[in-house]
Amino acid sequence: MLPIGDENLGRRRPIVNYALIGTCIAVFALQGLALGDSEAFVRTWGLVPARLLDDGPFAAYTLITHMFLHGNLLHIGGNMLFLWVFGDNIEDEFGHIPYLLFYLGTGVLAGLASVALRSTSDVPGIGASGAISGVLGA
Numbered sequence: 001m002l003p004i005g006d007e008n009l010g011r012r013r014p015i016v017n018y019a020l021i022g023t024c025i026a027v028f029a030l031q032g033l034a035l036g037d038s039e040a041f042v043r044t045w046g047l048v049p050a051r052l053l054d055d056g057p058f059a060a061y062t063l064i065t066h067m068f069l070h071g072n073l074l075h076i077g078g079n080m081l082f083l084w085v086f087g088d089n090i091e092d093e094f095g096h097i098p099y100l101l102f103y104l105g106t107g108v109l110a111g112l113a114s115v116a117l118r119s120t121s122d123v124p125g126i127g128a129s130g131a132i133s134g135v136l137g138a
Helices: 015-032 038-045 049-058 062-068 073-094 096-117 129-137
Strands: none
Touching (some): 015 038, 038 062, 049 062, 049 096
């Protein structure tokens, strides 16, 4: 079952939610334009547990960047649909900056959980699913 909308009685325009969706779409477009080497782009910016554990602070940026990468149209479409339907309500409730910090924080926590569960993997983890799961939980 896919959500197609909700009743928005919010007081605030969800500018952070719009910005997150726009950023994910822009990064997905950049992935497609990665000079024919999308795999290298994903390996550089995706969350690779073994690299994070080996390089530590030098790879910590991937705890954030992995949230903006997606594997295909279905992946980004599903994630952005759920963010579109539910994110605006949470942003309205939390406020703009707290919502952004919450979104990024739950994405980082999901990334750390992924690293803990597959610490020796050299396969990049990508997607906003962890952060969006936090939004759904809220």
